[in-house]
Amino acid sequence: MNRSYSFDHGGGGGGGLTSSSSSLSLSSMTGPSSSSSTSFGNGYQPLCFSKEVFTSESFKVDSFIADCRKRVPLESVQKDLKEYTRHLDAELVELINKEYHSFFSLSSSLAGIDVGLNEFNDTLSSIKSEISNFKGDINKVRECVEDKLKEKKKIDHSKKLLQLYISVSDSISNINGLFEQLAMVTQNDQQQQQQPSNMALFSPPSSLHSTLSVELVIDRISNSFFQIQRQIESLAPEESSLKLFKTLQLKVVELSNKIELNIDPIFQEALKTSVKSGNLSSVEILSNCLKTYQVLKKIHIPYKIVRKSIIKPYLISTITIKNLENGLKGSCEGLSSIYSNIISYLQKNCSELFMVSNSINTYYYHQNQSQQQQEQQTNALSYNFISESILPEVDEQIAFFRQIFATGIPDLFFRTYNQTNQFISALEDMCPSPTHVIQLRNSPSYQSIFKKWNFAVYFQLCFSNIASSFETQLSQHPLNDFISTIHLNPIEKNDYYIPQSFSLCQNLDQCWSKNIFIYELSSKFFKMFLQMIARYEYNIQDLITPLLNTLKKEGEEEKKDNTNTSTTTNTTITTTPSATTTTRPAKQVPIQESLVYLYSDLLKLSSKISVHYKSVVLNTIRNPSKEIEDIVSNGIKDATQSIQKLLSSLDTIITSHFKIKCSESLLFINTLSSQYRLTNKPFPTSPSQYVSMILNPLETFLNNKAMMIPSHIRVEWVKTILAPVSEQFLANANETLSSVTKLNETLRRMKGKKTDSAPAAAESNVEKLSLQFYLDVVKYGQLISKLGVDIQQIQSYTNLLNLVEPFKIYLQQPAL
Incomplete structure (x- = not known):
């Protein structure tokens, strides 16, 4: 619906708003109307909807129409909407007429405001231009200041680098001066040692402190070089690439080599003195020398010196063919004494060296607090003379004596290997920390010394001896023959009735014997352990399988015999059961009854394997991991389950046999009718004799x-x-x-x-x-x-x- 509104200036000089399209005015809207007689009193109230629904944010026309259509017809909705539209038009006209004067006063007050706005815009543009010019000037000044600051920073950086260069150069010169002082102190010390003892008492007081001076000079050299290293390491990569510092780094490397040349003879002499006498002064010199090598990051040098000057001469004099054979040519009787002498020498003569190295390691450990730094420090700068000096030389010396490794002689192989293993364990006990033990086990010499033993040949020989012994026992005492005749022979009071069972336990014990087992062959010995159990089970299975097949056939034939016997008994048997049984020939003891001895052995073996041998295996392997424990447990579980299957088969054989034996006496039930047929016997007062015969075979079996x-x-x-x-x-x-x-x-x-x-x-x-x-x-x-x-x-x-x-x-x- 199109609507137009106009102002009415007539009628008493007042203006008003009228609606031409709807022919509405203020006067007409307030008059009576036939279509909405109750709509314009207190406000229009639609009949089928609420006016608040149009102001809702979720208002939708489709939903509104659908909702109203449920309550009233569409014609009523249309009618109410028209009435509500007229009501809104009337309210709008009334509002405009009510505020008519306010609208006109507002329009008159806005006259001339555009002139003021233009003036304000001009002023604002002028200020903006001035600010822009000022900002440009400020930026120029700031760029100039920043350039000056950068230039100053560059100058300061260059000055710092120059000061660093001067400081390092001065330190290098200082160390060169310390070299001269070290040479003088060393020369005085040598002269003092060459003087007779009575003249040494009258030597100058300064010479009495020559050893202490050597220690102090070495310490000053170490500290000065450490400071040089720290200063060089503080340089950035681009700073280190400068030609000036490249030259300086070459001087530092040259200085490091010079320090090494000056320290090596002093360290070697102090080391020999410490091993021979163990005096305090030599120990202090050792400590400072080792610290210096650590600062130089050349700890391989003391390793070489200790190995060459201390360890090698002693091992050459100790590990000899004479000491190895110990009076018995071609043997290794003296190997244990050689290892004991080496351990005793290290503990007695090298204790000061180990003590000094351990204290230095502890010092560097505390200098690096984070775990990562500690690990790096331990790997790079900690001393471990056992893995780097002692064990490599031992490996080199014993390699000349091939008889130690005894390939092809299991007993000698095990003895020499066990002695060597105990020697390595003694060296591990001398390590100050678990980290050093790990470092020892990961060293090339540790791997090399164990590779000299051919474990594959040793295990093959052990396997042949144990397996052949077990197979011989199985072949000498066939299980079928032994079970068949066991009732004729007296049963020995032993843990097992069957020789094969006893032999199995003996051979299983050998797998984990302290005189045979080697830890490195744990998996192979455990496999052989399970293989022997499986071989024993297979031997029993060979006996059981034919018996099961025979038992089935006999059961079928017995059923047929029972049927035929029952028919003939009704017509032929007229005697008492006791008389009938006396005429039967004695039968040989069935093999099924003798299987009870095998059954008893299997019960004992199942319990012993699952409990005793499981404990033996885990204890022999020495602190196995959770994964190894699971492997052992699963293997033993499978073995015991196989034995349980054999027991189940034996259950079937034994019980089936006695089902038939006990059922034989039931045939006499058919004779009872003939006992009372055409006879004048009194009523019975006691049970028949065949009743005790039913359970007699089973009772005899169980009680014997x-x-x-x-x-x-x-x-x-x-x-x-x-x-x-x-x-x-x-x-x-x-x-x-x-x-x-x-x-x-x-x-x-x-x-x-x-x-x-x-x-x-x-x-x-x-x-x-x-x-x-x-x-x-x-x-x-x-x-x-x-x-x-x-x-x-x-x-x-x-x-x-x-x-x-x-x-x-x-x-x-x-x-x-």
């Missing part, structure tokens, strides 16, 4: 051969064996009772043809047979309880007992 088996295993055997036996007992009893019942029914059908006494007699025979079954089952349960088993744990026996429980009532029957 299986006595060494733990009780809980024997109980499990009894449960496993008697569960199927009880099931067979139940099946045979059911079959017998069923056949007797059928016979009884036949007799009843013959009632019309014969007298009534026949059916009555048949009924009596059934009751007698039922009572006999009850007595047999009760006795059977008592025998099971004597074996230490709770009969409630054998479900098949419970079923059997439930079958005969109703026959208990026949116990009160009178005797016929």
